[in-house]
Structure formats: C-alpha cells, structure tokens
Amino acid sequence: MINCTLKEISNIVNGKLIGKNKIINFISINSKNIKNKCLFIAFKGINFDSHIFVEDSIKNGAIAILVSKYFVNISIPQIIVNNVNNSFFSIAKFIRKKSNSYIIAITGSCGKTSIKEMTFCILKNIRKSYLTNKNENNIIGISLTLCNIEYYNMFVILEVGTDGLNQINNLIDIIEPNIVLISNLFISHFSKLNNYYNLIRAKGEILEKLSLCNRVILNFDSNNWNYWKFISFNKIPLFFSLNKLNNVDFYSENIITYNFKSSFILNSPIGKIKINLNVPGINNIYNSIAASAISILLGSNLNNIQKSLFKFKSINNRLKPIFISKNKIILDDTYNANLGSFISSSNLLSNINGYKVIIIADILELGNAEVFLHKRMGKIINNLNIDKVLSIGKLSYYITLNCKGEHFYNINNLIERIVFLIKKYNNIVILIKGSRKNRLDELIKILINKKNDNIIN
Known part of the structure; x- marks a missing residue:
C-alpha cells in the first residue's frame, strides 16, 4: 500500500494511538496473511470476531493492530476505535483518495471477472494497474483492495458484486469510481432481491452518485439500458454491442468462432482492428469489447488492445x-x-x-x-x-x-x-x-x- 503512519490512520478513524508512530505499508484482516510492516485490523463478521486472532497476527509479523478494546499484554502499537469495521472502510476511502488513482468499477450479472481481467491485461501495458483479487467483489474485498493500492496514479480495476439492495449504494461512497461499466443483466439473486425490477435497481445503484466528470459504459443489447441511462442523469453513456446499431460506440463485425477460439473486427471511435481471442464463446467477444471500451477511454491504442487480448488466457473455472x-x-x-x-x-x-x-x-x-x-x-x-x-x-x-x-x-x-x-x-x-x-x-x-x-x- 501507499505508506501511511499510524498517527495518520488514527486521525482518519478518530482512534486513540497507543505506542510508537510507525510506518505501515500493508493492511490485513486475515491473521494468516501478514506481510512486511503490516497493520492487522480485527474485523468483525456475522459469525466471527477477529479480535481472537490478534495474537496470531503478531506471531505472524504484524507490527500494529486496530481494535475496539485495549490489549494489556501486547507490546506493539494499538489503535483503539469504537467501530472496527467502519474504521476499515474509512481507511479504504482515504487510501483511494490519497493515491489519486483512476478507479474503474465493473458490475453486471455475467462477465464481471473476465472483463476485469481483460481490462487489466490491456491497461497494465500503459500504466501500473491493480485489480480486485479473485472474486473479492463485496464491500470487504473491495475495501481491502483499495487499502493496499501500491502506487500513486494507478489504474485500479474493481469487480463490484451485489445480491441485495443498497449494497452497491454504500460501496460507491468508498470507491468513488471514474468509469462505471454494467455488463448485462440476467435473472439471479432472486432469493434476496425477489424480482427482476429489484435486480435492475440493485445494479443501477452504481450510477446514482456519480459526478458529471465520471464516464458510464452500458451494454446496448441489455433490455435495461434505458433505465440505467435515465438514472445516469446528465452523463451521456457510451454503448457497446455485439452488432452495429445506431448510437453504439463499440461493436463487432465479421465474427468467426471455432471451438475454443474466435476472431472479430472491433469497431470503436478511434478506428477498427481485427481481434483474435484464444478463449471460447460469444460471451468472451462481449467481454473483450467491454474491456476495449474501458481501455480506449483511458488512452490505450488499438494495437495494444489487439496484442493484449491475443495473449489473454481462460480463467480457472470459467470455460x-x-x-x-x-x-x-x-x-x-x-x-x-x-x-x-x-x-x-x-x-x-x-x-x-x-x-x-x-x-x-x-x-x-x-x-x-x-x-x-x-x-x-x-x-x-x-x-x-x-x-x-x-x-x-x-x-x-x-x-x-x-x-x-x-x-x-x-x-x-x-x-x-x-x-x-x-x-x-x-x-x-x-x-x-x-x-x-x-x-x-x-x-x-x-x-x-x-x-x-x-x-x-
């Protein structure tokens, strides 16, 4: 992460620092995942309380802890706070702002991880880039990603998941994305959302607090883009599609699929180029168009997109x-x-x-x-x-x-x-x-x- 002092973190969370003011460059909520100069945060979940793992974190090398109660027999510095979880989220928001990084938030029913990985594959060639680990796409995983941003002015690519209302709404206050992409919408999470309209609303929450300088990318082939465009207010979205249609900014032509490979012509506002993919399925053509749209907005040229997507390999457990x-x-x-x-x-x-x-x-x-x-x-x-x-x-x-x-x-x-x-x-x-x-x-x-x-x- 970007170096922070314990005093700086203590001020962010309105906590009380007991002990020396040390420099921190990694944050963990898992006592088994401790790295150099690590602050261990005793996060509380529904069925667990990480305060019981404080001593384990110290044995594994943590140099400071953030907790809600004072530990008497511990010699390393402690930051005492009223609410550990809220403090964790506040630190994530602070690091996000301090890093001055460009944040890309990707949500939708399908393709989030592949779009994230493809986008990273392209953007890492033009600037230091960082992305959410595996499927850590809830408020905890994304906050941990933000806490450990390593450099200033990075591209940070976040996969944003939800299975209920107001989850993304709360998350957007932390991540403050510069670019938002909604991949698509299919029936899912009905056990909590109950109906399709609530699903549309849940995914659309990612658009509701954006400023005028944010960019929005929507799937024109999704039935819901009119609603999402409406709640985007004054922001004019860009659209991607599998086909050439009116008002579509990024689309494909001349699609050829054969077993586990495919090719197509990518059309964009900066020109067109042939894309060869070594991953199977029409869905990955969709994903690559979406990733290309994000990357072009962030300054990638078509040759970089072509070379990067050709090198992209199938992700474990995804076709x-x-x-x-x-x-x-x-x-x-x-x-x-x-x-x-x-x-x-x-x-x-x-x-x-x-x-x-x-x-x-x-x-x-x-x-x-x-x-x-x-x-x-x-x-x-x-x-x-x-x-x-x-x-x-x-x-x-x-x-x-x-x-x-x-x-x-x-x-x-x-x-x-x-x-x-x-x-x-x-x-x-x-x-x-x-x-x-x-x-x-x-x-x-x-x-x-x-x-x-x-x-x-």
Missing part, C-alpha cells in the same frame, strides 16, 4: 478447457451459474465439434421461480445440438426431465457415467456447469486425478 487428450476435453465452467451464463455456455457447447455432454447442477438464488426456470433450461438444451445431458442435485432434476437426460443423486454414480462416456467416445467435449455451492470444482479435481492415474485418457 477453461482441460485436455484429457487431444480430442477429449472437459470445459470447466464451475465458478458459478445463472440463467444467462447457462445459456451462453450451452450455446458454446452446441457449436463445438465432437460428442457433446453437459453436466449440470442446481442453479441457485432463483427464488420462487427456481422450478420454472430449471424446466425452461431443460427446454433450451432440448433445442440445442447437445448429445447427452447429465444432472446432479435437487433442482437440476427438472432440467433433465425436460430434455430426456439422466439425473443422479450420487456423485460416485455420476463419475462412473462420465468415465464410461470418456472411454467410449474418441472425440468428446464435456461441459460442467452449476452454482458454486454445488462444489462441482471437486468433480473436476476427481476427473483430473483419474486422468493423471491413466484411468481415463
């Missing part, structure tokens, strides 16, 4: 090909799932050569519509060029029920079936898809172990 052999491939799409990503991944599989299998687990957080939507997914698959559908879980039963697939209640029986199919077909592609709580990533690990043990090849 990442795993080769059992040259013509026997598992598509690992186990990170998460909603209706939009399910349709996108299924369409991709449908257009790949070989015997095509989809293994699907429950799609969660669909609220009262969960049974209806799982039945609908079965009907969608039924109209695609997919040879075999296998499902596991409770709700996924309704998928296979509507597409004459096979449903499993036992993971071992499912594995036996997968192994049989891999051995039977010389040219086979297996897509594995489902919400993260289904732990399908464990199924991937089991299949990789069987490959390494030469049980399947």
